[in-house]
Amino acid sequence: MSDRWTEKLSPYLDGELSAVEREQLESHLAKCEECAAALEQLRRVVGRARALEDRPPATGLWSGIAERIGAAPSDAKVADLEARRRSKVARLRQRRLSFSLPQLAAASIALIVISAGGAWLVSRPAGPAAERGASSVSGQAGLVSAPVAGHSATSYDAAIVELERIIDESRDQLDTTTVRVIEENLMIINQAIVQAQRALAEDPASEYLNEHLAATMRQKLEFLRRAAEMTRAVS
Amino acid sequence: MTNLKQDRDLRPVDADDAVLAAAGDAGAFERLYNRHVPRIHSLVRRMIGADLADEVTQDVFVRAWQKLGSYRGEAAFGTWLHRVAINVILGRRKQLGIRRERFVEGEGVVGRLSSNPKGAETAIDFETAIELLPDGAQQVFVLHDVEGYKHGEIAQMLGISSGTSKSQLHRARMILRDYLDR
Known part of the structure; x- marks a missing residue:
């Protein structure tokens, strides 16, 4: 096989050789297996190119x-x-190295919750006398407030479920850091609620514990409401 | 060629949508996009590479939208769009000053492909082989063997002689032959 002949293989396939050139090449192909094989390979290349299918992006x-x-x-x-x-x-x-607005919002809510939880832990009553003192301290800090205003136990639960649903549906639109901040703070609030409920079980008459539980539950509602607003803003 | 048959099949519906699109109907233009984007994207990918294919495909359709007023319906819309695409692709290549380091022959090219491809992988790897061809050979091969243009048309598009187009085509086929042979 020489360049003289191989260079004519493509024009031969495309029907571009003169009659004389075609005859000469065909005569050569009859004697040269290598050139005949090359011609067959080129034919396959052309066939493959024509059979290529278009693909959408x-x-x-x-x-x-x-x-x-x-x-x-x-x-x-x-x-x-x-x-x-x-x-x-x-x-x-x-955005790994900077805090987004949602992250800052979640963090600010977290600060409120942590402050509330910390104040409650510091002021946690050891006995009736301590309870009275704690009630006074908490009241000064503005942490003790009225029970969850406007919400019965049922409507409160329904509101919590609804807000959690909204957040869940928008979860994949938030970055992982924001989701983590929300989840961690919900866990803190839930732990505070559980602690308050346990304390109340031991001392159901405690005005302070009742108020503290109501305040914590209200904080959870507020936290979820703000988190839901935040997810709406991002989506 | 399959593409020419496709153009004929789509011609009546394309013509209606082209008229509407030329009058500013974006919905009609979206229908044209949906019918033609596989072909245009494949053309772009084969001629300019997968990394720029999405961006340049968008450029093609934006250019087509801008030039719809000049489409007279003498040729099938698909044929007209194809020419718009070729112009956009060649313009982008010129703009980028593409000088890829692909001026390697046979073994250097096929050495980057997997051996004994089967089934769907065969088509993918053949497409990859096309993308790995030396620039001149790649353009001529796609335009001639895949898209069905004649050497005279290719020469005009690329600003080369018909002889150069023929020699580049043969070069491309010989490289791809080596790949098919493995």
Whole structure:
């Protein structure tokens, strides 16, 4: 096989040789197995190229086009919106070294909760005398307040469930740090509620413990409400 | 060619949507996009690489939207869009000054591909082999053997002679032959 002949193989396949050239090449191919094999391989390459199937892009591109041509957002396909949402989440997750607004909001709520929990632990009554003193301290700190205003036990539970549902549904739109802050603070509040309930079981008549439990439950409601608002703002 | 048949099949519905789109109907243009994006994206990917394929495909459709007023319906919309795509791709290549380090022959190219590909992987790896071709050979091979353009048309598009187009095509086929042979 020489370049003289191989260079004619593609033109031969494409029907671009003159009659004389074609005859010469065919005569050579009859004697040269190597060139005949090369011709067959080239034929396969051309066949493969013609059989290639078109594939759509892996992600939707229409929303970007719609934006650039000034089309209404409603024209964007749902798949595109989903891709854009995922991209937004990915961008949020890349912010490792700075606190986002949701993180700061969650952290500020956490500070309130931790302060409340810490104050309660410090002022936790050891006996009736201590209880009276603690009630006084807590009252000065503004931590003791009325029972969960406007909520029966049933409506309170329903409100908690609803807020938790909202947060759960928006969970994947928040970055992992924000989710962690929310979860950790909910755990702190829940622990404070459990502790207050246990203390009340031992001393059901304690005015302070009743007020403290109501305040903690109200804080949980407020925390969830603010967290739900935050998730709505992010989504 | 399959693409030409596809153009004929889509022509009536494309023509209606093209008229609507030219009048500013983005919904009609979205339908055109949905019907043609697989072909355009594949063309872009083969000619400019997977990394820029999404971005350049968007450029193609934005350019098409801007030029819809010049589409007279003489050719199938798919054919017209294809030419718009080629112009965008060539413009982008020129803009980027693409000078990839792909000017390697046979063994250097096939050495980056997996051996004995089977099933769906065969098609993927053949596409990868195309992307790994030397620039000139790649463009001519895609335009001639995949898209069905003639050497005269390719020469005009790329600003080269027909002879150069033919020699680059043969070069591409010989490289890919080596890959098919493994």
